[in-house]
Amino acid sequence: MYAVETFELTKYYSNGKVKALQEFNLQVEQGKIFSLLGPNGAGKTTLIKLLIGILHPTKGRAQLLGRPITDYTIHSRIGYLAENHRFPEFLTAAQLMYYYGKMSGLEKTILKDKIPQLLKTVNLEDWINVKVHKYSKGMMQRLGLAHALLNDPDLIFMDEPTDGIDPVGRREIRTLLKSLRDSGKTIFINSHLLSEVERMSDEVAILKDGKLLQKGSVEDFTSIKEQYQLRLQDNQTSINEICIKMNIPLSAQNGLYTIAVKDTVQLNRLIDELRKSDTIIQAIMPRKISLEDFFIEVIEEKEEAEN
Amino acid sequence: MKFLSIIQLTFRESFAKKTFMAFFGISTLICLLFIFALNLDIVDGLQSSVSIFGKDVPKLVNINEILWGIEAAVSVFLFTGGIFMSLFATSSLIPSLLQPGFIDLFISKPISRFEILSGRYVGAVSIVAFNIFYMVIFTWIILSAKTGIWNWGFLLAGVMIVLTFAILYSLMTLLGLISRSGPFSLMLTYLILFFSPLLLQRDKIYALLSSKYYGYLLDGIYYFLPKPSELGNIMQQLVRGIAVSSWMPLWTSLLFAGIMLAMSGYIFQKKNF
Ligand SMILES: Nc1ncnc2c1ncn2[C@@H]1O[C@H](COP(=O)(O)OP(=O)(O)OP(=O)(O)O)[C@@H](O)[C@H]1O
Ligand SMILES: [Mg+2]
Numbered sequence: 001m002y003a004v005e006t007f008e009l010t011k012y013y014s015n016g017k018v019k020a021l022q023e024f025n026l027q028v029e030q031g032k033i034f035s036l037l038g039p040n041g042a043g044k045t046t047l048i049k050l051l052i053g054i055l056h057p058t059k060g061r062a063q064l065l066g067r068p069i070t071d072y073t074i075h076s077r078i079g080y081l082a083e084n085h086r087f088p089e090f091l092t093a094a095q096l097m098y099y100y101g102k103m104s105g106l107e108k109t110i111l112k113d114k115i116p117q118l119l120k121t122v123n124l125e126d127w128i129n130v131k132v133h134k135y136s137k138g139m140m141q142r143l144g145l146a147h148a149l150l151n152d153p154d155l156i157f158m159d160e161p162t163d164g165i166d167p168v169g170r171r172e173i174r175t176l177l178k179s180l181r182d183s184g185k186t187i188f189i190n191s192h193l194l195s196e197v198e199r200m201s202d203e204v205a206i207l208k209d210g211k212l213l214q215k216g217s218v219e220d221f222t223s224i225k226e227q228y229q230l231r232l233q234d235n236q237t238s239i240n241e242i243c244i245k246m247n248i249p250l251s252a253q254n255g256l257y258t259i260a261v262k263d264t265v266q267l268n269r270l271i272d273e274l275r276k277s278d279t280i281i282q283a284i285m286p287r288k289i290s291l292e293d294f295f296i297e298v299i300e301e302k303e304e305a306e307n
Numbered sequence: 308m309k310f311l312s313i314i315q316l317t318f319r320e321s322f323a324k325k326t327f328m329a330f331f332g333i334s335t336l337i338c339l340l341f342i343f344a345l346n347l348d349i350v351d352g353l354q355s356s357v358s359i360f361g362k363d364v365p366k367l368v369n370i371n372e373i374l375w376g377i378e379a380a381v382s383v384f385l386f387t388g389g390i391f392m393s394l395f396a397t398s399s400l401i402p403s404l405l406q407p408g409f410i411d412l413f414i415s416k417p418i419s420r421f422e423i424l425s426g427r428y429v430g431a432v433s434i435v436a437f438n439i440f441y442m443v444i445f446t447w448i449i450l451s452a453k454t455g456i457w458n459w460g461f462l463l464a465g466v467m468i469v470l471t472f473a474i475l476y477s478l479m480t481l482l483g484l485i486s487r488s489g490p491f492s493l494m495l496t497y498l499i500l501f502f503s504p505l506l507l508q509r510d511k512i513y514a515l516l517s518s519k520y521y522g523y524l525l526d527g528i529y530y531f532l533p534k535p536s537e538l539g540n541i542m543q544q545l546v547r548g549i550a551v552s553s554w555m556p557l558w559t560s561l562l563f564a565g566i567m568l569a570m571s572g573y574i575f576q577k578k579n580f
Binding site: 052054055073075080085087088090095103105147 | 308313408410417577580
């Protein structure tokens with residue numbers, strides 16, 4: 001069973017003038033941190049809102065934890081941090097958590113322990129009894145995060161979770177989300193912050209104009225196939241000659257050699273040659289690009305294809 | 308439990324917007340003014356004059372009737388003022404529920420959309436019921452304690468005021484859902500409140516109508532719309548302890564409320580936020 005599964009999920013706005021999501025098919029496995037990337041207006045928020053039931057699909061259907069999205073009772077296992085959540089500003093953090101906790105069907109006795117504990121997790125312990133209208137943007141976001149975890153959800157949707165949060169806070173949130181993942185929860189994130197997504201996601205998908213462009217593991221996207229980087233001891237090496245002989249493109253930068261081989265067999269042959277010439281290999285690693293580079297590449301490719 | 312928390316949150320919101328306290332304060336003020344400036348003197352005077360003329364038992368029955376008449380007049384005042392204030396105080400509750408980012412939080416909880424909307428509606432009616440019963444019971448206790456005549460029928464005024472409010476609020480809920488505007492739905496509801504009593508006089512204009520079908524149309528509108536002024540009359544009869552001449556205004560108004568709420572529920576169910 002998937003945490004999230006959509007079948008031709010489609011959403012049009014303004015009587016079909018805006019095609020926010022088009023025949024969208026997606027599967028998200030349980031126990032993963034999944035990130036949905038895409039430029040502004042790609043349809044990321046639309047997708048989450050459809051999954052939560054805030055919007056109704058124009059066509060298609062979807063399931064959360066094996067249950068149709070029309071079944072609101074599944075929300076007892078779901079946490080949701082909205083993009084622009086608006087909490088009742090006249091309440092304190094504790095009161096707010098209490099009412100929303102009760103709405104999630106939690107007992108008063110459970111909430112009494114859970115609320116201070118969660119607010120401490122997001123570093124709001126000094127603000128528990130302060131009215132929410134006095135909160136800064138980042139604090140509001142932290143509160144939203146704590147609120148999304150109230151019912152100990154198995155599947156958590158977060159639309160731009162670190163929006164407005166300072167770098168230290170971001171790191172804390174990343175750690176928190178990873179530990180949630182490690183305890184078996186599924187986390188579905190919408191984000192623009194690619195370096196952040198790269199650091200915590202297991203899987204990413206790229207969405208543009210309501211269509212899925214790419215989906216895969218961060219590892220797959222950031223490592224370039226058949227390109228490797230080598231670090232060698234000393235520079236008195238015959239790698240240049242060997243590569244010319246074997247017809248392998250080579251470049252060097254900061255003492256790091258980058259090679260582009262046909263396949264792993266050729267890579268191993270190169271290693272054999274290097275070893276024969278007594279070159280000491282310190283490290284061989286697949287060459288990586290940042291997720292950001294990959295993202296921009298995919299988006300640009302798509303735009304070129306359209307023109 | 309979940310449903311109750313929506314009602315509680317509605318109360319909280321009303322408190323925070325100060326409408327609840329304003330409502331409560333005005334209710335208190337009205338009670339005090341009414342009781343001390345007007346009624347008691349009259350009642351006291353009547354009673355003392357009766358006691359002067361002595362042990363005339365049928366006269367005492369008259370006092371009851373007179374007092375009950377005064378109470379009926381008081382109840383009409385509370386009815387009119389109460390309905391006006393209640394609609395005003397609760398007009399923003401439905402549009403504020405629909406605010407982007409706020410409604411999302413409700414929907415993301417394991418509660419149905421139907422529960423969310425009805426929780427809000429019941430919350431608004433409870434806020435009003437709290438204030439109206441406070442006003443009615445306060446008035447009743449002072450009137451009764453001073454005269455020694457305890458007219459339990461007076462408490463039915465509270466029931467009728469809240470019921471009339473609940474009927475009108477069903478319309479305001481629908482209007483609030485469609486327009487997302489508190490002032491707009493308030494003005495239209497006030498319009499119905501003014502317009503519907505005019506339909507009672509519709510036989511006077513039948514002669515002016517070019518076709519009898521317009522007459523049927525007016526009849527139709529009359530039976531369809533809520534009938535606040537006639538509900539006020541039913542309330543007076545209940546307070547006076549006399550037989551209610553016709554329950555038709557009540558059940559047709561309840562039917563109207565049922566239709567409004569069903570339509571609101573349907574629209575809310577289908578809405579994209
Ligand atoms: N209520 C609405 N009515 C009409 N169009 C809408 C509505 N909501 C969103 N859209 C349009 O749908 C498209 C997708 O919007 P969506 O909010 O899902 O994008 P997003 O990927 O979340 O963008 P961002 O990264 O800026 O948050 C956009 O073109 C947007 O203009
Ligand atoms: Mg968005």
